[in-house]
Amino acid sequence: MQDPNGKITQLLVRWRAGDAGAESALIEAVYPVLRQLARRRLGRAGPMTLAVTDLVHEAYIKLIDQRDTTFNNRAHFYAISAHVIRRLLVDHQRERMALKRGGDDIKVTLDAALDLPAVDTAIDILDIDSLLTRLQRIKLRAAKLVELRFFAGLSLEEAAENLSISLATAKRDWQFARAWLQDQLQPRMPPIH
Numbered sequence: 536m537q538d539p540n541g542k543i544t545q546l547l548v549r550w551r552a553g554d555a556g557a558e559s560a561l562i563e564a565v566y567p568v569l570r571q572l573a574r575r576r577l578g579r580a581g582p583m584t585l586a587v588t589d590l591v592h593e594a595y596i597k598l599i600d601q602r603d604t605t606f607n608n609r610a611h612f613y614a615i616s617a618h619v620i621r622r623l624l625v626d627h628q629r630e631r632m633a634l635k636r637g638g639d640d641i642k643v644t645l646d647a648a649l650d651l652p653a654v655d656t657a658i659d660i661l662d663i664d665s666l667l668t669r670l671q672r673i674k675l676r677a678a679k680l681v682e683l684r685f686f687a688g689l690s691l692e693e694a695a696e697n698l699s700i701s702l703a704t705a706k707r708d709w710q711f712a713r714a715w716l717q718d719q720l721q722p723r724m725p726p727i728h
Contacts, residue, residue, distance in 0.1 A: 543609040551606070562595070565612070569594055572620060575688050594619050610697035617687030625664045666719055670712065677712040680705060
């Protein structure tokens, strides 16, 4: 997810300023990255009707529609991309559930992405969205860190840079998020009467 010599950042600035040539150069620069993000996300899901190319195109259209958004740098662009991909996957899942009444949920695994001990079952993308929404209410920065790592595939160092926090703070937030998610993912024992 590196941006050699700040190329993407420069293109984002030029594109926002209205440079027509910057948009096509930006497409060339970010398309492979968006494709990698989409492939990574969809690769953890089971069989899906949403193709990588479709997800990339939808994400790119949503990002281009945000011309008025000030992308501070490449990391900020990826953070917004991660959020867009999350929203697209959740919307796609909701549409599928409406059509099939929940019979064909998108399942993903969090254990590899979040360095969690293996969880017995895959988790529905809507459950992940719900968990992240709950985590946002508890510790917003930790939820953003998870979103950046899970949906954008950023390293801990890149996510820390994106959030403008120290690596030590990112590690503490990451440890908290992992522990909280692990607790939420544990099967609950019924109460003993």
